[in-house]
Amino acid sequence: MRLFGAPLSPFVRKAVVIAAEKGIEYEYDPRPSPLGWTDEFEQINPLKRIPALLPNPSNLDYAINDSSAICAYFEKLQPEPALYPTDPEAYGRALWIEEAADTDLANRVGMGVFRPVFFNLASGKPADTETASEGFEALGKVLLPYLENQLGGRAWFAGDMFSIADIAVMTQMMSLDLVGFGLPQDRFPALRAHFDRCMARPSIASCREQNNKFVEKAGFQIERVSG
Numbered sequence: 001m002r003l004f005g006a007p008l009s010p011f012v013r014k015a016v017v018i019a020a021e022k023g024i025e026y027e028y029d030p031r032p033s034p035l036g037w038t039d040e041f042e043q044i045n046p047l048k049r050i051p052a053l054l055p056n057p058s059n060l061d062y063a064i065n066d067s068s069a070i071c072a073y074f075e076k077l078q079p080e081p082a083l084y085p086t087d088p089e090a091y092g093r094a095l096w097i098e099e100a101a102d103t104d105l106a107n108r109v110g111m112g113v114f115r116p117v118f119f120n121l122a123s124g125k126p127a128d129t130e131t132a133s134e135g136f137e138a139l140g141k142v143l144l145p146y147l148e149n150q151l152g153g154r155a156w157f158a159g160d161m162f163s164i165a166d167i168a169v170m171t172q173m174m175s176l177d178l179v180g181f182g183l184p185q186d187r188f189p190a191l192r193a194h195f196d197r198c199m200a201r202p203s204i205a206s207c208r209e210q211n212n213k214f215v216e217k218a219g220f221q222i223e224r225v226s227g
């Protein structure tokens with residue numbers, strides 16, 4: 001099995017973390033990214049998005065693309081530990097939170113905060129911290145308060161288990177944190193505690209360490225703006 005996609009993509013992180021939680025092994029090809037695609041990638045995923053997964057690396061025509069499809073495939077491949085609740089309400093809620101995180105949250109985090117800092121640095125320009133700060137403030141108006149409220153006093157987003165919902169939200173928060181926008185404790189205490197709880201899991205701590213090493217190796221100096 002081979003997983004494709006740059007390690008700083010929040011969607012690739014979903015696949016990496018769920019595989020680590022379940023002890024699923026794979027070869028990893030970190031090369032395809034929005035900053036540059038490999039020759040064979042279009043054949044694997046005509047949508048040109050990461051992550052992509054080849055269950056059999058020699059068969060480029062049988063790919064599973066999209067983080068949600070890959071995570072659901074991993075759940076069937078290796079059901080333990082379960083990362084999707086069985087209770088119908090908790091299951092529906094997990095899928096909704098995953099969807100919200102993968103769409104609107106991802107778009108606002110990626111375009112509004114991550115890219116103005118990271119893509120600028122990657123192309124040799126100074127980080128656009130002003131645009132990123134505006135993007136973070138926009139997130140703080142609706143989406144982050146919504147998620148803060150959804151979490152309420154509970155440890156996890158769906159039922160009383162760590163699930164795909166937590167992974168999907170956490171991977172977006174990691175993107176914010178990586179470019180200097182940690183969750184402020186005074187404004188989002190539940191989300192902050194959720195982030196710290198997630199980071200304490202070995203699967204996520206190791207993913208974060210790899211991400212930090214990648215940024216260090218690139219030599220990017222990233223200003224800490226919050227959290």
Ligand SMILES: N[C@@H](CCC(=O)N[C@@H](CS)C(=O)NCC(=O)O)C(=O)O
Nearest residue numbers: 009010011034049050051066067068
């Ligand atoms: N719904 C897809 C979204 C994947 C996605 O948008 N990935 C980004 C990287 S973070 C990408 O490949 N973007 C391509 C581009 O910007 O050209 C998933 O969950 O995998």
